[in-house]
Each structure stands twice: as C-alpha cells, then as structure tokens.
Amino acid sequence: xxxxxxxxxxxxxxxxxxxxxxxxxxxxxxxxxxxxxxxxxxxxxxxxxxxxxxxxxxxxxxxxxxxxxxxxxxxxxxxxxxxxxxxxxxxxxxxxxxxxxxxxxxxxxxxxxxxxx
Numbered sequence: 001x002x003x004x005x006x007x008x009x010x011x012x013x014x015x016x017x018x019x020x021x022x023x024x025x026x027x028x029x030x031x032x033x034x035x036x037x038x039x040x041x042x043x044x045x046x047x048x049x050x051x052x053x054x055x056x057x058x059x060x061x062x063x064x065x066x067x068x069x070x071x072x073x074x075x076x077x078x079x080x081x082x083x084x085x086x087x088x089x090x091x092x093x094x095x096x097x098x099x100x101x102x103x104x105x106x107x108x109x110x111x112x113x114x115x116x117x
Contacts, residue, residue, distance in 0.1 A: 005080060005081045005083070006078070006079065006080045006081070007042075007046050007078075007079050008076065008077060008078040008079065009042050009045075009076075009077050010074050010075070010076050010077075011038055011042075011074070011075045011077065012072045012073070012074055012075075013030055013065070013067065013072060013073050013074070013075050014072045015028065015067050015068060015070060015071055015072060015073075017030065017034070017067075019031050019034050020067060027066070028066070028067040028068075029064045029065060029066060029067070030064075030065035030066075030067060030075075032059075032061050032105070035061075035065060035075065035097055035104070035105055036056065036059065036105075038075060038077060038097075039077055039079075039095050039097065039107075039109065040054075040109070042077050042079060042095075043079060043093055043095075043109060043111075046079060047091075051109075051111040053111060053112040054109060054110065054111035054112070055109070055110050055111070056107065056108075056109055057092075057107070057108040057109065057110050058107045058108045059105060059106070059107035059108075060105065060106055060107060061104065061105050062103050062104055062105065062106070063099075063102055063103070063104050064104070065097075065099050065104050066099070073099060074099070074100075075097060075098075075099060076097065076098040076099070077095060077096075077097050078095065078096045078097075078098070079093050079094070079095050080093065080094045080095075081093055082094055082108075089112060089113050090110050090111070090112060090113065091110070091111055091112075091113040092108060092109070092110050093108070093109045093110075093111075094106070094107070094108055095107055095108075095109060
C-alpha cells in the first residue's frame with residue numbers, strides 16, 4: 001500500500017473461506033459483506049488508522065465473485081481518495097473490486113477524518 005491518493009492491493013481468497021460453506025456450496029460465491037470487509041480493511045491499512053465513524057455511501061455489485069472448490073482466486077481492490085472542500089473533515093474513498101479483469105463491485109466510502117482536524 002502507498003501513501004498517495006490512490007492505492008491497490010491483491011487479496012487471495014481461499015476456496016476454504018468459511019463463508020462459502022453456506023453460500024451456495026455447489027456453486028460458491030463470495031458474499032458481498034466479505035468483499036466490503038476487505039475494502040474497509042484496505043482503507044484502514046492505507047490510512048494507518050481505523051475508520052469506525054464511516055458510511056458506505058454507495059455500492060454496486062456488478063457480478064458475483066465466483067470460486068471453484070479447489071483453488072484460491074485473487075481479489076484486486078483499488079482505492080482512490082477524492083479531494084473536496086478543504087473545510088470538510090470527511091474523507092471520501094472510491095473503490096473498485098475486480099476478479100481477474102472483471103469489475104465485480106464499486107462504490108464510495110466516507111468517513112470522519114479525525115487526523116485532519
């Protein structure tokens with residue numbers, strides 16, 4: 001992860017992930033909440049502090065994150081900080097999640113930036 005206005009990270013999702021046993025065992029799909037938890041973790045790692053006071057302003061799931069039963073699949077997360085009003089203490093992060101070359105989710109996360117006050 002970098003300290004610029006954009007960053008990206010690859011996370012390998014195992015076919016053994018515990019959420020998959022009940023989420024369509026014959027055709028495993030990674031639940032959206034798991035994807036969003038990885039996005040939140042990436043933002044916290046990038047910004048070096050927790051984003052407890054945050055809001056998921058928008059999210060759109062465009063296709064499922066499919067897994068087969070024998071291998072791991074990479075989840076690529078790209079983050080971009082949106083600059084806005086200097087007076088605002090809210091930080092806005094646009095995110096995009098890809099599996100291979102396919103966009104599976106995108107959205108906007110907003111949080112109170114206590115480090116800018």
